[in-house]
Amino acid sequence: MSTTTPLRTRFRTRAAAGLTALVVPLAAMVGLASPAQAATSATASYTKASDWGTGFEGKWTVKNTGTTTLSTWTVEWDFPAGTAVTSAWDADVTNSGNHWTAKNKSWGGNLAPGASVSFGFNGTGTGSPSGCKLNGGSCDGGSVPGDTPPTAPGTPSASTITDTSVKLSWTAATDDKGVKNYDVLRDGAKVATVTTPSYTDTGLSAGTDYSYSVQARDTADQTGPVSGARAVRTTGGGTDPGPGPGDQVKLGYFTEWGIYGRNYHVKNLDTSGSAAKITHINYSFGNVQGGKCTMGDSFAAIDKAYTADQSVDGKADTWDQPLRGNFNQLRKLKAKYPHIKVLWSFGGWTWSGGFTEAVKNPAAFADSCYKLVEDPRWADVFDGIDLDWEYPNACGLSCDTSGPAAFKNMMQAMRGKFGTNNLVTAAITADASAGGKIDATDYAGAAAYSDWYNVMTYDFFGAWAAKGPTAPHSPLTSYAGIPQAGFNSAEAIAKLKAQGVPAKKLLLGIGFYGRGWTGVTQKEPGGTATGAAAGTYESGIEDYKVLKTKCPANGTVAGTAYAHCGTDWWSYDTPATIGSKMSWAKGQGLGGAFFWEFSGDTANGELVTAINNGLK
Known part of the structure; x- marks a missing residue:
């Protein structure tokens, strides 16, 4: 896919540029x-x-x-x-x-x-x-001149868990002039202040997930760092409506910047019914800078204040709670759907250039990522890390010459740091052409340290070739007249398997959007064009939820749909083609499927439903 510019990061510069919040006590x-x-x-x-x-x-x-x-x-x-x-x-x-x-x-x-x-x-x-x-x-906020704030207390332990209560205890903090008391935080909000290192929280709901942490305060009312988080599930209650942990992976990307122009929030995953039908969320994207994992848009991630009507649980954020933004909303979503696991994805098309520097010292890079993902303020939100390097030892927005072993070395270091209790995954190329991007990297060697790969089986063709030929951007198989050999899902999966990547570690990628041209007179693929078709956010790209009515599909090729309306020509997946692709994925023994990204779906999540039904 050397000529493609994936939708995965196309909207970053519009929505998220410059939004970096830093609280300075x-x-x-x-x-x-x-x-x-x-x-x-x-x-x-x-x-x-x-x-x-x-x-x-x-x-x-x-x-x-x-x-x-x-x-x-x-x-x-x-x-x-x-x-x-x-x-x-x-x-x-x-x-x-x-x-x-x-x-x-x-x-x-x-x-x-x-x-x-x-x-x-x-x-x-x-x-x-x-x-x-x-x-x-x-001024207050964290330090008194000449007086050191208290240390972080130990991560709370939980005992005597009932339907409505839990007893918490923790290792005491220390302070040069003495600890006055502790703030107990439930799901990031203060619920009590106590003078001893223990507390019993009551009035809880049965069968519900909560996250607890504590923060010490000294005699000058300075607060120290927040402890690590302890997840607790009360006894009793109903069952989680979502897929069980043994099901195939059904993963969707949630874009950090989607909360702006697209007005798509974590709550939409709940109201659309999608949260009950997925197993994993990739939160995108964190940046890679100076050899380290860094936050992308910190305002969106941890600071945006949500009103009650915007919030997953119907409760408004307060100005002084320790964590707000998308991270807090994801915490609330996980409390409602405990089966969901969330990974923080780093890189993407725009921010992949930083991997070249980072992999010069894989251990230091992995350490920086671990410290960010496992920051005590949001450690309970994330269940692992996803690395989206486009592309190792090949060219994307920029070119990398780190060598075929660089990706393997990075994944090995990540696994060593994150351990076996966290997920370590990666998004990888689907370029199966001879001497193409799959051939440039040791994906088989890296698979030993990866839980799975998100194979980006979309964006094969698009209106960056302004005059065409028109072609489906996500063909499942090859077909007569395909513009580039090796640019289809089946050949990508076959090549990765042949190199030694286990089928269960491969997820098939689905795009919740279409790519299109204008100035096209031919209905079937292979026509000429005059340029990119108009799109809501960018020429040549449009969400499925718009295309299904704006330009309904009137043909299929290579397992995906296309549409010719007026002089516009679009290709995109529909519930029917997704159902066929899921059947194919199961027949190949794949680990499941993933998609880019939630906001392209309809308000009732019909594409997520098609993935869920197809993988049952």
């Missing part, structure tokens, strides 16, 4: 009447809401944590040379050199106990604020 809780009372009255915390390279958006939040009304506030901080505020809103911001001062607007200073207010600004430079003061005292 600043100095300790202070009082407003005098510095001596500073530990109990108010907090000020800073967040970098987004960063677009040449500038950024910052946000301060002031909260009244005292028992009397706050009538006015002033936040002061220092920026390093080269970092500055260029415009601000909801506060009056001035500076003297690198020292910045923000005062409340006339309408924003009066805060009742427990109330908060935020103001924001655009800035230039790369620095972070320091030396924060709130009404003359230090």
Whole structure:
């Protein structure tokens, strides 16, 4: 597929560019009447809401944590040379050199106990604020000058689990001036504050999954890092409506940036009925930079606040909960559908260029990925890692010359770090042409360390060849007149098997979208065109949910559908062709199927239903 530009990352630059949130804890809780009372009255915390390279958006939040009304506030901080505020809103911001001062607007200073207010600004430079003061005292958020925050408590253990309760206990945290108490977090939200390292949570629902972690607070009210997460399932209750763990893999990609223009959220997996019919979700994509796994769009992943109507469980996010965004919604989805496992996928078409540097030190790369995926704030959300390198020792958006062993070395290091209790998978090429991308890499050797491969059996042909010939982008088999030998699913699977990859470690790929041309007069494949057909987000590409009515299928070739309407020519899979492909996959002894991606399906998930029914 050397000429293709997969849909898998086409929308990244539109939806996710520059959305990088960074919460920066600043100095300790202070009082407003005098510095001596500073530990109990108010907090000020800073967040970098987004960063677009040449500038950024910052946000301060002031909260009244005292028992009397706050009538006015002033936040002061220092920026390093080269970092500055260029415009601000909801506060009056001035500076003297690198020292910045923000005062409340006339309408924003009066805060009742427990109330908060935020103001924001655009800035230039790369620095972070320091030396924060709130009404003359230090700001809360994680550190008091000269005072070390407490350590993380141990991961909670669970005992005496009933239909409605669970007893938790954990190893105590330490602090240079003493631990005051612990916040107990259930599914990321605080449910109790206790003074001893144990707590019994009650009022739970039978047969329900929960995730618990704890956080220590010292005598200055500083909070330390959150502990590891402990998953707990209460006894009793009904059964999970989804597929059992012994079923074939039915995996879908959830795109991080789909929450923007596409308005597709984790909740849609539930309301469409898809969550009950899949076994795995690949959350895409994390980036690969500087030899490490890094977060892609942190605002979408961990910071976006969901309202009650947008949330999986109908509960709104709060401003101060430890984890929000897609990760928290996935946590809620897993609580409702415990059979689902979630993997964090790294790379993709746009971000595969970083693998070349990363695989120079596979062990260090694997260590960085493990630390990110298993971060205590969201470790319970993920069940493993997926590596989407397009393509090892071959060319995609950029070319790699790491050698045929690089991919194997990477997967071996990942397995060594993530162990046998986590999934380690990869998306791989389906280019079965002679001397093509499958031939460039030791996929058989790497299979020993992989749970499975997502074979990208789509995007074989498309309107990057503007004048055609028209051809189905996801042919199951070859056919007379196919533009390129070896560009079909059957030959890709056959070549991987012949090289020694076990059939059960191969998943057949399905695209929930079509590729099309315009200026076409011929109904059958092989016609000439004048360019790419119009699409909602990009020329030459359209979701199945749109095409099924916009340009209904009126022919099939090589196991997939095509449609000629007006002068447009599209190819895409339908429930009927997916059913046939699933039968073929079972006949080949494959491990199951996967698809790119959820938002292309109809509101009632008819393509997911076809995969599920076809693999039963």
